[in-house]
Amino acid sequence: xxxxxxxxFATLAFALAGAGIPVARxxxxxxxxxxxxxxxxxxxxxxxxxxxxKFGRFSAQVxxxxxxPEGGSVSLVIDTASARFGSAELDAExxxxxxxxxxxxxQASFQSGSIKATGPGRFDVAGRLTIKGSTRELVVxxxxxxxxxxxxxxxxxxxxxxxxxxxxxxxxxxSMLANDVQVRFRLTLAGLPPL
Amino acid sequence: xxxxSRHAPPATTRWHPASxxxxxxxxxxxxxxxxxxxxxxxxxxxxxRLQLYNWHKWAGVTILAxxxxxxxxxxxxxxxxxxxxxxxxxxxxxxxxxxxxxLFFAVPLAGWAYSSAAGFPVVLFGVLPLPDFxxxxxxxxxxxxxxHRWLAYALAAVIVLHVAAALKHQFxxxxxxxxxxxxxxxxxxxxxxxxxx
Numbered sequence: 001x002x003x004x005x006x007x008x009f010a011t012l013a014f015a016l017a018g019a020g021i022p023v024a025r026x027x028x029x030x031x032x033x034x035x036x037x038x039x040x041x042x043x044x045x046x047x048x049x050x051x052x053x054k055f056g057r058f059s060a061q062v063x064x065x066x067x068x069p070e071g072g073s074v075s076l077v078i079d080t081a082s083a084r085f086g087s088a089e090l091d092a093e094x095x096x097x098x099x100x101x102x103x104x105x106x107q108a109s110f111q112s113g114s115i116k117a118t119g120p121g122r123f124d125v126a127g128r129l130t131i132k133g134s135t136r137e138l139v140v141x142x143x144x145x146x147x148x149x150x151x152x153x154x155x156x157x158x159x160x161x162x163x164x165x166x167x168x169x170x171x172x173x174x175s176m177l178a179n180d181v182q183v184r185f186r187l188t189l190a191g192l193p194p195l
Numbered sequence: 196x197x198x199x200s201r202h203a204p205p206a207t208t209r210w211h212p213a214s215x216x217x218x219x220x221x222x223x224x225x226x227x228x229x230x231x232x233x234x235x236x237x238x239x240x241x242x243x244r245l246q247l248y249n250w251h252k253w254a255g256v257t258i259l260a261x262x263x264x265x266x267x268x269x270x271x272x273x274x275x276x277x278x279x280x281x282x283x284x285x286x287x288x289x290x291x292x293x294x295x296x297x298l299f300f301a302v303p304l305a306g307w308a309y310s311s312a313a314g315f316p317v318v319l320f321g322v323l324p325l326p327d328f329x330x331x332x333x334x335x336x337x338x339x340x341x342x343h344r345w346l347a348y349a350l351a352a353v354i355v356l357h358v359a360a361a362l363k364h365q366f367x368x369x370x371x372x373x374x375x376x377x378x379x380x381x382x383x384x385x386x387x388x389x390x391x392x
Contacts, residue, residue: 046249047246047249047318047321048318048321048322048324049249049315049318049321050324051314051315052314052331085314086312086313086315087313087314087315087333088333089240170241170242171242176242176246
């Protein structure tokens with residue numbers, strides 16, 4: 001390797017590491033998120049009425065060997081302005097400062113800490129979820145299954161919206177709008193090592 | 196629509212107490228729902244707006260259920276005799292009542308469909324989830340919204356006609372027709388002494 005090439009490589013590695021993409025450690029190559037088979041949805045309850053929304057834009061960095069999940073890493077970035085409901089009224093509402101404040105906090109993110117296998121194709125992914133500038137630790141149970149050439153990681157978990165100040169002032173009343181929000185995800189990944 | 200049955204014993208002069216109770220209860224609920232409906236759509240997004248929408252939906256579903264009960268009752272019980280009136284009035288009354296009943300069903304059903312299409316399933320009284328007859332579909336919801344609104348306006352218009360006709364009978368014809376639908380003041384004979392010609 002010529003000195004020039006080495007410098008170029010080192011620069012690239014440094015840049016990638018700086019961007020949070022693991023290259024140096026004994027980690028598998030990152031998998032590619034397939035937008036077509038992927039979804040992040042959430043369900044809120046308003047006076048007992050389940051109302052479902054979805055995020056239209058998000059990206060994922062997944063580097064995971066299912067046989068050795070401990071060295072893996074998962075990070076997700078969600079575009080908060082892409083939240084969509086069945087009604088245009090809610091779409092316009094949800095990005096306002098009271099709710100997700102998409103202008104002030106354009107992205108929500110999840111960054112894994114430790115990943116543990118809990119069964120065949122099952123993992124507990126512990127990590128930090130950041131929404132609207134507030135960060136909470138949580139453990140997300142994930143099911144991983146082969147789907148043709150790809151893998152599908154799916155699961156659901158519950159967060160409390162007030163932990164993230166989603167719904168402020170008059171909307172902080174949880175008798176009108178439940179504190180619990182169910183989050184469901186389904187991520188189709190290409191290039192993940194076999195189960 | 197109130198001609199006595201052919202094989203009937205002497206016609207009663209009053210509606211059955213169950214009919215009277217359903218009539219006034221539904222009158223109250225329908226007027227209330229129309230009022231809430233007009234109010235809530237003009238409110239900014241707020242807990243109050245959400246609350247009114249839910250109350251409106253609960254009332255609508257209750258109106259739908261009670262109207263089904265009422266129709267069943269109406270079809271299986273004899274109506275009191277009409278006071279004498281011209282044939283065209285009898286026909287007009289029959290048509291008006293027919294349209295009223297049609298709208299008792301059409302307005303709540305369109306509202307229910309609109310709610311489902313807009314992605315808000317109806318949960319009666321906040322505890323009983325009702326089925327969605329249509330899936331969440333934004334284009335469909337935009338199409339049903341004006342349908343629900345115009346059916347409701349039509350209902351309001353027909354109610355105005357219904358009330359105007361009842362008042363005409365009461366104050367111009369003075370035929371005691373309205374008294375058939377009034378709750379009995381006290382327990383007494385079913386035949387009201389109030390009917391005069």
